Amino acid sequence: MGEKISFFRRPAVQTIIASILCAVLGIFIGYIILLTMNAEHATEGMQAIITNFFKFSGNSTVLMKYMGSFLVKSMPLILCAEAILFAYKAGLFNIGAAGQYTVGIIASLYCSLALGWNWFLCVVAAIAAGALWGFMAGLLKAYFNVNEVIAGIMLNWIGLYLCNIIIGGEKCMNQTKSETFDIVSVNPSAILPGFIQDFFGGNKYTTIAIPATIIIAIAILVVLNKTTFGYELKATGHNKEAAKYAGMNAKRNIILTLVISGAISGFAASQFYLTGMEHYTISASVPGMGFSGIAVAFLGGLHPIGTIFAGLFVEYITLGGQYLNTNYYNPQVADLVIAIIIYLCGFVLFFKTLVNRPAKVKVNANAEPATKSAKAEEKEV
Amino acid sequence: MALLIQYTLISSAVLILVALGGMFSERSGIINLGLEGIMVFGAMAGAMVMVLVPENWPKAAIIVCTLCAAAIAGMLSSLLIAVACINFKADQTLVGTAVNMLATAAATVIIKAFNTTRSHGSDFSAKLDYNRGYKAFIIHTSKIDFNWFEVVGLVLLVAAIVVFYKTKFALRLRACGEHPQAADSVGINVYAMRYAGVLISGFLAGIGGIIYIAAANSTWHFDYGVAGAGFLALAVMIFGQWKPERIAWSAILFAVFRSLSNVYTAIGFLHALPISGTVYNMFPYIVSLIVLAFTSQNSRAPKAEGIPYDKGAR
Numbered sequence: 296m297g298e299k300i301s302f303f304r305r306p307a308v309q310t311i312i313a314s315i316l317c318a319v320l321g322i323f324i325g326y327i328i329l330l331t332m333n334a335e336h337a338t339e340g341m342q343a344i345i346t347n348f349f350k351f352s353g354n355s356t357v358l359m360k361y362m363g364s365f366l367v368k369s370m371p372l373i374l375c376a377e378a379i380l381f382a383y384k385a386g387l388f389n390i391g392a393a394g395q396y397t398v399g400i401i402a403s404l405y406c407s408l409a410l411g412w413n414w415f416l417c418v419v420a421a422i423a424a425g426a427l428w429g430f431m432a433g434l435l436k437a438y439f440n441v442n443e444v445i446a447g448i449m450l451n452w453i454g455l456y457l458c459n460i461i462i463g464g465e466k467c468m469n470q471t472k473s474e475t476f477d478i479v480s481v482n483p484s485a486i487l488p489g490f491i492q493d494f495f496g497g498n499k500y501t502t503i504a505i506p507a508t509i510i511i512a513i514a515i516l517v518v519l520n521k522t523t524f525g526y527e528l529k530a531t532g533h534n535k536e537a538a539k540y541a542g543m544n545a546k547r548n549i550i551l552t553l554v555i556s557g558a559i560s561g562f563a564a565s566q567f568y569l570t571g572m573e574h575y576t577i578s579a580s581v582p583g584m585g586f587s588g589i590a591v592a593f594l595g596g597l598h599p600i601g602t603i604f605a606g607l608f609v610e611y612i613t614l615g616g617q618y619l620n621t622n623y624y625n626p627q628v629a630d631l632v633i634a635i636i637i638y639l640c641g642f643v644l645f646f647k648t649l650v651n652r653p654a655k656v657k658v659n660a661n662a663e664p665a666t667k668s669a670k671a672e673e674k675e676v
Numbered sequence: 677m678a679l680l681i682q683y684t685l686i687s688s689a690v691l692i693l694v695a696l697g698g699m700f701s702e703r704s705g706i707i708n709l710g711l712e713g714i715m716v717f718g719a720m721a722g723a724m725v726m727v728l729v730p731e732n733w734p735k736a737a738i739i740v741c742t743l744c745a746a747a748i749a750g751m752l753s754s755l756l757i758a759v760a761c762i763n764f765k766a767d768q769t770l771v772g773t774a775v776n777m778l779a780t781a782a783a784t785v786i787i788k789a790f791n792t793t794r795s796h797g798s799d800f801s802a803k804l805d806y807n808r809g810y811k812a813f814i815i816h817t818s819k820i821d822f823n824w825f826e827v828v829g830l831v832l833l834v835a836a837i838v839v840f841y842k843t844k845f846a847l848r849l850r851a852c853g854e855h856p857q858a859a860d861s862v863g864i865n866v867y868a869m870r871y872a873g874v875l876i877s878g879f880l881a882g883i884g885g886i887i888y889i890a891a892a893n894s895t896w897h898f899d900y901g902v903a904g905a906g907f908l909a910l911a912v913m914i915f916g917q918w919k920p921e922r923i924a925w926s927a928i929l930f931a932v933f934r935s936l937s938n939v940y941t942a943i944g945f946l947h948a949l950p951i952s953g954t955v956y957n958m959f960p961y962i963v964s965l966i967v968l969a970f971t972s973q974n975s976r977a978p979k980a981e982g983i984p985y986d987k988g989a990r
Contacts, residue, residue, distance in 0.1 A: 328785070332785075332789055388769045388770075390769075390773065435965070435968070435969055439968070439969040439970070439972055439973060440972040440973050440975065441965075441968045441969055441972045442914070442972070444709060444769060445907065445910055445911055445914065445968065446965065446968070448904060448907040449907070449911070449961040449962075449964055449965045449968075450961075450965070451904075452904050452958070452961045453958050453961050453962060453965075456954045456955070456957050456958040457958070459954055460954050460955070579900055579903070580900055580901065580903065586773070586776075586777055589770070589773055590774075590777070593770060621800070625784070625785060625788045625789075625800065627781055627784045627785050627788070627899075628785055630777075630780075630781040630784075631778070631781040631782055631785055633777070633781075634774060634777040634778035634781045634782070635778065637770070637773070637774040637777060638756070638760070638771065638774035638775070638778060640770065640774070641760045641761075641764070641766030641767060641770050641771040641774060642760065642764050642766060644764075644765060644766065644767070645764040645765060645766070
C-alpha cells in the first residue's frame with residue numbers, strides 16, 4: 296500500500312495522469328456537446344473524430360500517406376508549443392508565438408517565391424524574422440516594463456497585417472485565386488528535403504521537419520536541465536529579484552529567452568510552408584497555430600518530450616473534426632474540445648494538491664517541508 | 677469629419693466599457709485576459725436576441741433585451757474565470773487564454789447550429805444578420821448618427837466613477853487587489869470581493885461586446901471573434917493607470933486611431949497618401965505599443981494582481 300502511494304506521489308506520474316485526465320474529460324465534454332447538438336448521431340460523430348484517418352486501415356499505403364500528412368501538420372504545432380514552453384520556463388508567457396509564426400510565414404514565403412532563395416536560406420530567414428519579433432517583445436518587457444502578453448498580442452496583429460501586405464502582393468500571390476503561388480512550380484529548390492517518403496506511402500510532404508522537431512525538443516530538454524544558461528532561465532522564472540541578487544543578468548535573460556522562443560516559432564512556420572502542402576491565403580485573424588501551441592505545451596505537462604505527444608494528440612483531434620458528418624455537426628467542434636482541454640489544464644495544480652493532501656494529515660509536523668520539496672521538484676521538470 | 681467623430685464615439689464607448697471591466701477585475705486582484713472571450717459571448721447573446729425579437733416590439737424593448745442578454749452572457753462566461761482562478765487557484769494567464777479560445781470556438785459552433793436549425797438545414801454559416809435590431813439603436817440627427825450605445829456607455833462610465841471613488845464597496849475591492857491578507861484580517865471576504873470584481877468585468881465586457889459588433893455593422897461573422905478589441909482595451913486600461921477617468925481619456929485617444937482605419941477613404945488627404953488600407957488597420961496596435969513603452973515604466977498596477985489568494989501565505 297505504501298509503495299502505491301509513493302508511485303502516485305511522484306511528480307512525473309502525477310503530471311502524466313493529470314494530462315490524460317484533462318484529455319479524457321475534454322473528450323467527454325465534447326461528447327456531451329455533440330449530444331446536445333444532435334443526440335441521434337453523437338456516438339457516430341465521436342467515433343469519427345477518434346477513428347480519424349485510421350478508417351483507411353484496410354489499405355496500408357493510403358493509411359501511411361494520411362499518417363505522413365498528419366505528422367507534417369503536427370510538427371509546426373509541436374514546435375510552437377516548444378517555443379511557448381521554453382519561454383514559460385523563464386516565467387514569460389509568450390502569447391506572441393502566433394505573431395512570430397506569422398512573420399516566419401512572411402520570411403519563408405517571400406524568400407522562396409519572390410527572391411528565389413533555396414530552402415536553407417529560407418529557413419534561416421524565417422528563424423531570423425521570428426527572432427526579431429521575439430526580440431521586440433523582449434526589449435519592451437525588459438527595458439520598458441511592458442507586460443509580454445499585451446506586447447505579444449499587439450505584435451501578433453501587426454505581424455498579421457504585415458503578412459497580408461507583403462505576401463498579398465503580386466510577387467507572392469496569385470491575385471486571381473488569392474492564394475500564394477505553388478512553391479514546387481515557381482522555385483523547387485525552396486522545398487525542404489524529403490524524409491523517408493517511401494515509408495509514408497510516397498507522401499511528398501514528409502520532410503526533414505519531422506526529425507528536426509524531435510531534435511529541437513531534445514535540445515530544449517538538454518539546455519533547460521543540463522546547462523548554466525537553462526538554470527539561469529529557470530531561476531529568473533521562479534524569482535526575478537532573487538536571480539538578480541545572485542548575479543544573473545535578468546534583463547539579458549528575458550530578451551534572450553524571447554529571441555530563442557521567437558526563433559523556434561519562426562522555424563515552425565518555415566517547416567510547414569516550405570513543404571508546399573498548403574498555400575497562404577489572406578486572413579482576417581492571426582494563425583491559430585501559436586494559440587493551440589499554448590494548449591499543447593500545458594497538456595504536455597510543460598515537458599519538452601511530453602509536448603511531442605500532446606501535440607500529436609491535439610492535431611489528431613483537430614484533424615478528426617474534419618471527419619465529422621457535416622450534415623449534423625461542424626468541424627469547429629474539435630476546436631471547442633481543444634479549448635475545453637486547455638481550460639481544464641488550469642485545474643492541474645489543484646488536482647495535484649488534492650492528490651498530495653492525505654500525507655499532510657498523516658504526519659503533521661513534517662508535512663509542510665515535505666510537500667514543499669515535492670512542489671519544487673515538480674517545477675524543476 | 678462627421679464620420680470620423682461618429683466612429684470615434686462608438687469605438688470609445690466599446691473601449692471604455694471593456695477597459696473599465698478589466699479595471700474592476702484587476703483592482704480586485706484577478707488579471708482578466710479573457711475579456712476578449714467575454715466580449716464574444718456577450719456579442720453572441722445580444723445578436724441572437726436581436727435576431728429573435730418579434731417584429732412588433734417597440735425599440736425600447738429591443739434595446740433593453742439586447743443589453744440584458746449581452747450582460748448576462750458576459751457575467752456567466754466570466755464565471756469560468758472566477759471559478760478557476762479564485763476557487764481553484766489556476767494560472768490566470770492560462771485560463772484567460774483558454775476562455776478566449778473557448779469563446780471563438782463556442783460562438784462559431786453555437787451560431788452555426790442556430791443558423792442550421794432556423795433555416796432548416798440550408799444555412800451553415802457562422803454569420804448573423806440583425807439589421808432590425810441594429811436600426812433600433814440608431815438616433816438620427818442632421819449631421820451625425822448617434823447611437824443608444826453611446827448613451828449606455830456614458831451612463832455606465834459615470835456610474836463606474838461614482839462607485840469606484842465614493843463607495844465602501846470599491847474601497848474594499850481595491851484593498852483585495854493590493855494586500856488581500858490585510859483586507860482579510862479586518863473582516864473583508866476576499867473571495868467574495870474577487871468574485872464581485874470578475875462579475876462586474878463580465879457585465880461590462882459583455883455589453884462592450886455587443887456594442888462592438890452592432891455599432892457599425894448589421895451582420896457579423898462569428899468565426900472572427902472580436903479581432904483583438906479586448907486586448908486593445910487592456911492596453912487602454914494600463915495606459916489609464918487603473919483609474920476610471922483616465923481610462924476614459926485614453927480610450928478616446930485609442931478610438932481616434934482605430935476609427936481612422938474605418939474612415940480614411942472619406943478623408944481627402946489621407947486617402948491621397950500612397951498607403952494601403954491595411955496600414956491603417958495596424959495603426960491602433962502600433963500606437964498602443966509605443967504608448968505602453970513610454971507609460972509602463974512607472975505603472976502602478978495593483979500589487980496583488982495575478983497571485984491566487986492563499987489564506988495561509990505570509
